[in-house]
Amino acid sequence: MGTITFLLVLSFLVFFHELGHFLAARYFGVKIHVFSIGFGKQIFAKEWKGTTWQLALIPLGGYVQMKGQDDKNPNLKEDGDDSYNTKKPWQRIIILFAGPFANFILAAILYFSIAMMGASTWAAQVGQVQENSPAFHAGILSNDEIIKINDTEIKSWDEIGKTIISTNGTLKFFIKRDGVIIAKTINPQISDSENMFKEKIKKRMIGISPSGKIINLDLSFGESLIYAYDKTIFASTMIFQGIQKLVQGAIPSSEVGGVISIGKVISDASESSIIALFAITALISVNLGVLNLLPIPALDGGHIMFNLYEMITRRKPSDQVFMFLTILGWVILGSLMLLGIYNDINRIFLNN
Template sequence: MGIIAAVVVFGILVFVHELGHFLFAKYFKVYVEKFSIGFGPSIVSKKYGETEYLISAVPLGGYVKMYGEDPSADIPEEMKKKAFSHKPLYQRSLIVFAGPLFNLILAVFLFAIINMFGMPMLLPVIDKVQEGMPAFEAGIKSGDKIVSIDGIDIKYWDEMSGIIKKNPGKTLEIKILRGSEQLTLHIVPKLSKSKNIFGEEVRVGLIGVTPKDEFVTVRYNLLDAISKGFEKTYEVTKLTIVGIVKIFQKVVPADNIGGPIMIFQMAKETAQIGINSLIAFMAVISINLAILNLLPVPVLDGGHLFFYMVEAVIRRPVSMKVREYANMVGLALLLALMAFAFYNDIVRILHN
């Protein structure tokens, strides 16, 4: 079941990406010759209208082949209006950008689904209190429920934790519910060293408490769920970009880079946890796919967009010779990255 889930996840992500290119190409009246999920020899193919639809043997991506992609090709006069290379610059740019855009839209949609059908949220109820820490000194006990901090209502554990971490050394007025009695306590979070998600050492405030295993399922209506979907997509996109920058800065180890094997393993594991986890995983990978494709590397969507930016400045297409050399370099970089990702995947398997 887990392997099937992994194949479905990968297939959906590729399909949505290529669908973005395809729909925008069709909208701008470009002749689309082929729409393929996968590369290499075709396993299944069917022609509808002017386009051949394929499922190909190598399931590591997909492509949309449009007529006249080579700007130096000799295009018959009657076909120029349907040739990609003869479309206005803004149309070509939108067709290329549509793939990553559709991956981001998919992420919004998936996060919205999670919020509509319910997300388990940890309640701000105390389980254990660490001796010698601020919470213990202030008199907080197991079973206490945090109601508010400095006048801010607290519904979930993450809200409470976020405020405490941001305020080391500051006196906080914390209202708690103990049985039917409401108490007001004053606590100064202790300045402590911790690790953020990138493994960097940061200074945070801690009071020395752990949560009880009490959850509530939170559901949102359609509009609120979509709003939450946009918020989460923005948050994950920002974290992904920061993570890529930190890999180049050598803050995050390069062995964190994973390839298809890691994606299949994680899809299998999240599918076993539950449908919500699988959907969230798919959304995160969809965002990663969008950002990866927008990198200004020739052969990727971002590389094409970079050439179009140059074309907008110099008022003519970049010469085919320059593009060919750039594409060779870009392909070499991409193959090297894939090989490194596969190497990391294999090392992880051997060490587990």
């Protein structure tokens, strides 16, 4: 069941990505020869409105084959108003960007659905209080519920940290203890901490940790839209930063995962709940969008880079340079995929 869920989710994400390219290309009048989910041998096909819609044997991706553009033949040129290569560079950039953009839209839709179904998060309830911390000296106790900081209403644990970091000076905490509202004045101190990439950082802290109590957020339609936007932006930023840290060496290459890791995560999420499955699908959708925007020649980001070059210089890169960089891009992608699979297999053996 987990494998079927993985293939369905992956196919859905690929379909949405390619649909973005398809709709933008059709908007600019580009003919689409093939819309494929999967690679390799065709196992199902249907012709509709001049396009062959197909399922292929290897369900680890997909593609939209436009007239005048084919990654298997980078030097392909086809004339006519309905050809990709006769479109202006800015039009081609929109067609290329539409795929990743569709993934961001899909992620936002999924996060919005989660919000409407009942997103859960940590309650703004204190668990442990660090000894000799600002919270300790202010008299904060375990199980205290933080309901407001200065003039900011607090609904979840995440909002506590955001408010502490985003404000300066002394803060006034309003806490509920045994049904009574108590005000406490706390002056956060700059302390050692770690970010999500386990790097040592300094940040304003008061020395408390969450109790672990889970609550469901009761969000209105408008609040759900904001929740979806914030989650999509946060996921995109996290993945961009993760790639940057990987290139810089702050994250070891052993952390790179492949299709096996993705499949396991999706399988585990599907067995947990529909909300967990939506959440991991949204995160993978953002991941797919971000990765496709990287300036690697075989990806959408690489093709966008070529078109930006043409817009700036008023000429296309030579066929030889274009072919060389495209092949180099495929080599880079292939190497990353092999690294991910190698790490996945290593993890399997280490866990057994």
